[in-house]
Amino acid sequence: MAILNKITPYIIVFLAAFAIYAQTVNFGFVNDDDYKLAVSSSQNYSQPCSVINAFQNDVFYGNMTVYFYRPLLAVSFIADNKIAGTSVFQAHLTNVLLHGICAALVLFFCRKYLFGHSVSLLAALLFAVHPATIQTVAWIAGRNDSILFMFFILCLIFFKEYLTSKKFVFLGLHFIFLIFCLYTKEHALAIPFLLFCFYILTEEKKFKLPLGVYFLWFLALAVFLASKRIVIPDQTGGLSLSFSKQIFAVFFDHISAIIFFRAPMAEHPETKIFVLGIASCALILFFGAYKKSFAQIKQNLFYIAAAAAFLLPDFIIGAAFAGRTTFQGNRLYIPLFCIAVIFFSFCKTVMQINFKLKKPFYIFIAALIVLSSYITIVNSRAYKDDLTFWTRVVSEGKMIKLLPVLYHINALTNHGLYEEALKEALLYAQLTEYKNTAVLKSLVNIYKILGDDKKADYYISAIQRLYEERSIGMR
Numbered sequence: 001m002a003i004l005n006k007i008t009p010y011i012i013v014f015l016a017a018f019a020i021y022a023q024t025v026n027f028g029f030v031n032d033d034d035y036k037l038a039v040s041s042s043q044n045y046s047q048p049c050s051v052i053n054a055f056q057n058d059v060f061y062g063n064m065t066v067y068f069y070r071p072l073l074a075v076s077f078i079a080d081n082k083i084a085g086t087s088v089f090q091a092h093l094t095n096v097l098l099h100g101i102c103a104a105l106v107l108f109f110c111r112k113y114l115f116g117h118s119v120s121l122l123a124a125l126l127f128a129v130h131p132a133t134i135q136t137v138a139w140i141a142g143r144n145d146s147i148l149f150m151f152f153i154l155c156l157i158f159f160k161e162y163l164t165s166k167k168f169v170f171l172g173l174h175f176i177f178l179i180f181c182l183y184t185k186e187h188a189l190a191i192p193f194l195l196f197c198f199y200i201l202t203e204e205k206k207f208k209l210p211l212g213v214y215f216l217w218f219l220a221l222a223v224f225l226a227s228k229r230i231v232i233p234d235q236t237g238g239l240s241l242s243f244s245k246q247i248f249a250v251f252f253d254h255i256s257a258i259i260f261f262r263a264p265m266a267e268h269p270e271t272k273i274f275v276l277g278i279a280s281c282a283l284i285l286f287f288g289a290y291k292k293s294f295a296q297i298k299q300n301l302f303y304i305a306a307a308a309a310f311l312l313p314d315f316i317i318g319a320a321f322a323g324r325t326t327f328q329g330n331r332l333y334i335p336l337f338c339i340a341v342i343f344f345s346f347c348k349t350v351m352q353i354n355f356k357l358k359k360p361f362y363i364f365i366a367a368l369i370v371l372s373s374y375i376t377i378v379n380s381r382a383y384k385d386d387l388t389f390w391t392r393v394v395s396e397g398k399m400i401k402l403l404p405v406l407y408h409i410n411a412l413t414n415h416g417l418y419e420e421a422l423k424e425a426l427l428y429a430q431l432t433e434y435k436n437t438a439v440l441k442s443l444v445n446i447y448k449i450l451g452d453d454k455k456a457d458y459y460i461s462a463i464q465r466l467y468e469e470r471s472i473g474m475r
Contacts, residue, residue, distance in 0.1 A: 142330035
């Protein structure tokens with residue numbers, strides 16, 4: 001009975017996370033990333049040394065013009081392939097199971113290091129059903145962030161245990177999960193810095209961190225960067241930090257999605273996003289600073305730093321990122337955890353100051369969980385298939401971006417909606433003054449399907465003229 005009482009909260013959190021996304025296991029693919037990870041690369045997954053091969057290639061095995069070195073993401077699809085081949089059901093099921101595990105880890109971390117049982121359960125439930133998790137769970141390729149979170153929180157747990165016990169077994173496990181983080185996603189390059197911040201800001205009884213710990217962090221970074229350099233020799237050229245208005249719009253779009261329970265699919269650069277974003281940042285700082293001691297404030301500074309570090313890619317531009325076509329909410333997974341910790345630490349302080357607020361607090365959080373569940377269930381349906389998703393992105397977008405439009409035209413065509421695809425392709429061909437070859441190629445494809453070879457040939461000729469003009473212009 002005692003064991004059952006201990007594991008029951010974890011079962012509740014896992015089942016809540018699973019239930020909220022259960023519908024997604026019957027969804028399809030929404031873009032090229034999904035298909036290429038689960039299907040196009042499957043020939044590499046069935047090889048005898050497939051896991052080793054994953055560390056010797058970029059994550060798309062050369063099937064994309066954008067190169068990412070993420071071997072453990074590939075390993076997750078190798079596991080799917082071993083279980084059920086190229087099954088899209090299995091791919092979605094893995095995403096949901098990973099989310100359930102991550103939600104349970106949130107509960108474990110909060111119960112062991114931060115809050116009481118009731119507050120920790122509420123924090124984990126809110127994390128499990130928050131709409132900021134939609135892209136990570138409902139989008140097959142979004143699992144990269146749940147895998148990274150799983151390794152990151154385990155890395156943090158074992159580091160904390162090492163600081164408390166000084167046992168080298170925990171330091172070894174900490175190092176292993178740090179390596180796992182790095183081989184999951186490039187964002188993990190910030191983790192050694194965050195671990196140092198964790199040591200400085202959260203340890204009340206500090207001891208001098210052994211040089212061996214710093215050496216292990218350096219070794220992990222060196223091994224990862226060296227192996228990445230071997231596999232992808234030069235794919236960082238042109239990357240730079242940018243602090244333009246458009247880039248800040250992306251950041252505010254992301255941060256406000258967490259605070260205000262938004263579930264966008266397209267980017268939102270309009271003025272209201274700046275208002276919501278600034279208000280969100282102010283609230284986070286307020287929640288973090290509203291503590292009874294400076295030591296508690298310092299602890300929250302770590303979570304603010306971690307949230308900022310994992311949102312730093314919002315400010316990175318360059319050819320390797322090829323522009324942003326959607327909201328990219330999958331990168332909110334770790335920041336959501338960090339901000340949830342800050343918010344619940346604020347609530348805990350308020351209840352300590354005024355115990356009478358405990359019941360209203362529980363009612364308020366319960367209402368947030370119900371509201372979040374509704375928002376998440378409804379909006380995750382946008383990932384049902386490619387047509388549903390790109391229709392949502394194009395209709396929701398406040399600015400014309402041709403790449404989402406092209407994906408939408410292709411989705412309309414793939415679903416046999418040729419007249420609608422033709423209408424949209426003609427509209428955007430006109431908007432681009434018939435100078436965008438990708439749009440013209442879509443017109444060629446549609447007219448061939450419709451059997452209108454005359455018009456198809458006309459646009460083929462137009463494409464050839466554009467190539468000739470560009471060739472002359474480059475001389």
